[in-house]
Amino acid sequence: MKLDREAFLEMLESHKRIIFKICHSYCRDSEDQKDLVQEVIVQLWNSYHKYDDRFKRSTWVYRIALNVAISAYRKKITRNKHFDRMEEDSFVDIKTTDEDEQDENILRLNQFIAELDELNRALMILYLDDHSHDEIASILNISVSNVGTKINRIKQKIKREWTQR
Numbered sequence: 001m002k003l004d005r006e007a008f009l010e011m012l013e014s015h016k017r018i019i020f021k022i023c024h025s026y027c028r029d030s031e032d033q034k035d036l037v038q039e040v041i042v043q044l045w046n047s048y049h050k051y052d053d054r055f056k057r058s059t060w061v062y063r064i065a066l067n068v069a070i071s072a073y074r075k076k077i078t079r080n081k082h083f084d085r086m087e088e089d090s091f092v093d094i095k096t097t098d099e100d101e102q103d104e105n106i107l108r109l110n111q112f113i114a115e116l117d118e119l120n121r122a123l124m125i126l127y128l129d130d131h132s133h134d135e136i137a138s139i140l141n142i143s144v145s146n147v148g149t150k151i152n153r154i155k156q157k158i159k160r161e162w163t164q165r
Helices: 002-026 030-050 057-082 097-101 104-114 118-128 133-140 144-164
Strands: none
Touching: 002 030, 002 057, 002 118, 030 057, 057 118, 057 133, 104 118, 104 144, 118 133, 118 144, 133 144
């Protein structure tokens, strides 16, 4: 058990960027992000003994993190349908230093990605992280040709929206 725990912690350390990137992409609120990170870690731990070493470890982490994030996103959407939201002007907007330093184009791209549906958002996160079409197809369980088609459609949509703004 101790060896499993140590190996798991090493795996978490080497793949933490993937986890944080996915959680940040599916949650804007920092507290929700922390909760989602914890949920991803729990699911990784629960599935750790089921890992199939025929696949890359990062592919396995991406798949679990995306599944947990999409599931949490769906729950949040369902929950929001049943509750009224507070008015935006009733909150104080405090920006973090990371947001202050980000380039306006990156902010626009992040906003665009946040508006995509779950599958396309996951696809763009993986694409922007320089994964091959084969890796993306494996992680998202879709065909390689579907990956290429979806990426091209999203790129065209970005071009149209970029020129309109």
